[in-house]
Amino acid sequence: MIKVLHFSDIHLGSGFSHGKINPKTGLNTRLEDFIQSLTLCINRAINDEVDLVLFGGDAFPDATPPPYIHEAFASQFCRLVEANIPAILLVGNHDQHSQGNGGASLCIYRTLAVPGFKVGDNIKTHTISTKNGEIQVITLPWLTRSTLLTRPQTEGLSLEKISELLIEKLGAVLEGEIRQLNPNLPTILLGHLMVNRARFGAEQFLAVGKGFTIPISLLIRSEFDYVALGHVHKHQNLNPDNNPPIIYPGSIERVDFSEEKEDKGYVFLEIEKGRVDWKFCPLPARLFCTINVDVSEQEDPHKVIIKAIEKKPIKDAVVRLIYQIRSEQLELLNMGEIHQALSSAHSYSIKSELISQLSRLRLPELGVGKSLDPLEALKTYLENKEHLRDIVNDMLEAAQLLLNREEYDQELEVLQEELF
Incomplete structure (x- = not known):
């Protein structure tokens, strides 16, 4: 069995507004929280001697993080090099330039030829040799319309038609990779994707107009033993039948209050051809x-x-x-x-x-279509106003006198008409 650690969406450098400066380090305490969660992920990979680490994309909030944040990221991943653990770093939407081209924040690792590191910035199959055997990983980075289609191909088409063309083109490209797979090796698809069956949080709105939603049918393939995803911050398995498991590990730290009730963590799995055992491992993210x-x-x-x-x-x-x-x-x-x-x-x-002092308490009993005696309606209203409860009886008595006076006046008016 090949042991793999799968995590995603580090977003190192996010959430500074929820932290403060640590006087001992000079760093924002929220940055230290994110570094701690990343450290725990790397610790697990090293302590359990995993064969491969898969990072599902979005290392930072944007493609050009400050040097000290880039250094904090590199210092943790370089521990994998020292432990001779290979890693694949997938390019997510936040890792790309605003134009959607390239993976500026991660391509430095390919340029420096970091031993054992592969950067997934295009659709490609990587065969990784580990101490427990070979494994093949198809990388599927964050895709935009311009990645798959040229402007002449989309000119004058509706958004619905463009989406159909995108899915068709992606399906053809993915099929090309699948047909070249070694059927005897365990296979993982590593993708930074927005899948139509996923339950989204705030990240659904982080790339509006740039990416597109992928139908889960493209991912449910017998050739895949495990589908490792990134982008959605909430941990979930999109295919409970586990044939194959399609897993978002979620982000490793809470970015903002939209993730208040979400567990944070990573996935640890053991895989061989035709079999995979996986487990979500929670991290002690700040509440x-x-x-x-x-x-x-x-x-x-x-x-x-x-x-x-x-x-x-x-x-x-x-x-x-x-x-x-x-x-x-x-x-x-x-x-x-x-x-x-x-x-x-x-x-x-x-x-x-x-x-506002003019705002009124909405009471179902007093809604449109309800017919209540005037005194009953007034009583219902007063009993739902806590600051008026001590004078309810007095106000009801006064209201009764007014109603009696109104009835007396009406009777007097009718009598006068009859007499004159």
Whole structure:
């Protein structure tokens, strides 16, 4: 069995706004979080003496990261060279120039001829020799329309027709690689793709207008023993039948609050021709925590906010506090105490959302098509206004007097018409 470690979407250099400067290192603490997660991936590869490391693309937020971030990435991957572990670095959409050509952030490893490293910036089959045998990997980097079709081929066509041509062209190119495979060797497809069956997060919008969605039917092939994907940050298996497994390992750290509830990690697998055993391995990514509380109807909004904070596991987490409040309640808040309550967080932000005094509570009982006695309607409304509950009876009594007076006036008017 050949042991493989598959991970993706490092995004080293992301999320600085959620961190702070570490005075001991001079680095942003969120950069240190991403480096730690990457270090744990490389540690597992070395400690378990894997035969091959597959990186599914998106090393950095863009194709030209600052030198110190590039150095942090290189220092970890070079540990694989020292351990004689080959690696394939696939080019993702963030690794390309804005024009979508080339893999500027990763091609340096090919230029420097780093031993054992292969850069996957085109559709190509790589045969890798390992201590436990040979394995073949088809690389499928992030593709754009210009990668597969020329401008004359797409001129005047609808987007739907262009997409059909793209899928047709990709299918033909991929078929060409498949027909050249050695049928006796285990085969992996390594792709940075947006697949139509995937559950997307924020990354779905990171390449709007540049890439295209690939039907999963192109990936479910008997020739593939395992399909290793990158691009989608949420770990998932797109083919639960596992024939073959089509796996997004997800990103290795939380980039922002859209990934708050997602597990982060990598995939460890053992593979031979016709058989693969894989397992998702979680990483201790830093927690993100949202505290959302509506205090607009509370008598003591400050106390409610403090209690909401105390209920959440905010220690060393990236926290955002969002509260809804009326303008006249603002003076009831002690912001110093709120900041103190959040002080155990790694970092935090506070956002208030002012509720208009004219906004009305939506009650199903009072909706269109509902017919309630006027007093019952008023009672329903008052009972849902906490700050009016202590005068409900008085207001209902006053309303009853008004209704009685209105009925008396109506009866008097009818009597006068009859008499005169």
